[in-house]
Amino acid sequence: MQSPSLDRILVLNVKAFSQRRMFMEQQLRDFGMSAEFIFDWDIGDLTDSVVAEYFRDDHHLTTAQQSCALKHVAALQRIADGNGQGFCLVLEDDAVFSKDIQLGLQRALSQSGQFPDNKVIYVGSGGNFFTPKSQRKPDQYLYLGHRGRFADSYLIDSSTARQRLDWIKTNKIAEPIDNQFEKIDKQLGIQMIWLEDPVIEQGSKNGLFKSALEADPPIWLKGLFFRWEKLKRKYIYQLWR
Numbered sequence: 487m488q489s490p491s492l493d494r495i496l497v498l499n500v501k502a503f504s505q506r507r508m509f510m511e512q513q514l515r516d517f518g519m520s521a522e523f524i525f526d527w528d529i530g531d532l533t534d535s536v537v538a539e540y541f542r543d544d545h546h547l548t549t550a551q552q553s554c555a556l557k558h559v560a561a562l563q564r565i566a567d568g569n570g571q572g573f574c575l576v577l578e579d580d581a582v583f584s585k586d587i588q589l590g591l592q593r594a595l596s597q598s599g600q601f602p603d604n605k606v607i608y609v610g611s612g613g614n615f616f617t618p619k620s621q622r623k624p625d626q627y628l629y630l631g632h633r634g635r636f637a638d639s640y641l642i643d644s645s646t647a648r649q650r651l652d653w654i655k656t657n658k659i660a661e662p663i664d665n666q667f668e669k670i671d672k673q674l675g676i677q678m679i680w681l682e683d684p685v686i687e688q689g690s691k692n693g694l695f696k697s698a699l700e701a702d703p704p705i706w707l708k709g710l711f712f713r714w715e716k717l718k719r720k721y722i723y724q725l726w727r
Contacts, residue, residue: 489596490643491572495521496564498557499579500528506579506689513583521577524564527556542660554578555663558637559654565647573598573607574647578638580689581610590685593627594641598679600628604646605677606667610639610686617682631680634668639686649674 495514499507507523514521527536529549540556541547547555558576565574573595584590594607607628612635621629653670661669671678 490598492591492595493568493570493572493574495519495575495577496561497521497523497577497579498554498561499523499525500553501525503579510577510579510581517583517587524557524560526560527553529553540654540659542658545660547662551662555659555666558663559651562647562651565642566644566651569644573641573643575639575641578688581639582687582689584685584687587685590681590683594681597626597628601630601677601679603677604649604674605679606634606646606671607641607679607681608635608639609641609681609684610635610688611684612636615680617680622682627682629680629682631678634664634671634678635680636688637664637667638688646676649676
């Protein structure tokens with residue numbers, strides 16, 4: 487059976503975040519990749535009617551979190567309306583590629599058929615979550631995860647995008663989009679698949695960028711925390727898992 491294709495890459499970006507945009511454009515050029523940038527729903531674009539349409543009355547999200555959520559909704563809408571037969575890669579603009587980005591995407595696409603039905607494939611390390619070494623198998627790169635990794639980088643097809651959108655239309659958003667996607671997928675039975683080894687890190691977590699969504703410690707300290715968490719979860723915890 488022929489592996490599904492990568493139909494398009496969508497990058498979520500705030501118009502004013504030119505540094506992140508230039509960084510992403512350079513990464514894409516370095517690996518011979520191209521992407522569409524989604525500028526919809528910056529904070530200044532949010533109106534009371536838009537917020538009422540997409541968010542529950544009891545939500546406690548900041549305007550930055552609302553903006554981020556709606557940028558993901560805009561990406562899902564483009565994917566669902568495209569009706570492509572392959573996958574689309576959704577990236578937040580702080581996604582940092584590893585040198586194996588192309589190989590990782592190829593592996594994810596080639597093994598995606600091992601998980602029939604609707605699924606989301608997380609190609610990034612999220613909050614430094616990794617499949618336990620005891621569950622890893624030679625030449626197997628995709629594993630069923632128990633939760634979603636962060637929404638900075640994921641592969642999704644048009645039918646799964648439509649399922650998420652239909653849920654949001656009926657139930658509305660009440661949590662940060664990473665957590666909301668995880669809740670949606672669990673309720674709908676959408677499989678949360680992890681790529682091992684992941685090929686993307688989140689720059690607002692590893693100290694490259696200041697977070698646009700939450701209060702930050704100094705960048706050097708945030709990077710130190712990230713590397714310590716990665717060391718613990720990828721290597722130390724694996725000694726007995």
